[in-house]
Amino acid sequence: MTKRNKIIYWVATLWxxxxxxxxxxxxxxxxxxxxxxxxxxxxxxxxxxxxxxxKILGVVTVLIPKFTLLKEWAYAGFFFSMSGALFSHLAVGDGGKEFFGPALLLVLTVISWYFRPVERRVVTAN
Incomplete structure (x- = not known):
């Protein structure tokens, strides 16, 4: 993992x-x-x-080492929760202010997941 990717991962993950x-x-x-x-x-x-x-259990899971499969579930939970929040606000006709928080957390979820180090990924044997 490059230094740049490691920085992106940790900044997104901490936020x-x-x-x-x-x-x-x-x-x-x-x-x-x-x-x-x-x-x-x-x-x-x-x-x-x-x-x-x-959410709190998901944060602990994402931050601690190991438990790669559990991390995948935590990221999925964050993704479903934040996309669900966005669609819920859309369904009731809320404006942009209500979209900002869930949209930001959704983007951070995707960035953190995408840039996670190899040792934090589920690796399958072929």
Whole structure:
């Protein structure tokens, strides 16, 4: 892995981890604005707890060494969660402000996944 790719990976991964941790905590404590947003999107408030727990577990999984298959699941979960958030905001007619956070985290997820080192990938034998 080149030095450039390693820098891209770690910058994207750390920003992704920060964003997912922050939103996970906000969801776990059921901040008033988050509860209102979930109701606006048509989801029950208990969904915040589920999302918050899985985001924090996903961050831990992505950051720790080994467990390559589990990392793939964590990246997939981040991708589904953020693309789902984008489509949810689109479905209720929200504007660009509501798209920014999920879109940024979605892009960081893809960049982190794409540039991950070989030792963090699932390698199959042919």
């Amino acid at each position: 992704l981890a920060l964003g997912m941790t922050a939103t996970g905590i906000v969801q776990l404590i059921k901040q008033k604005e988050e509860v209102e947003m979930m109701a606006h999107l048509g989801y029950p408030s208990y969904f915040l707890t589920i999302l918050g727990v899985w």
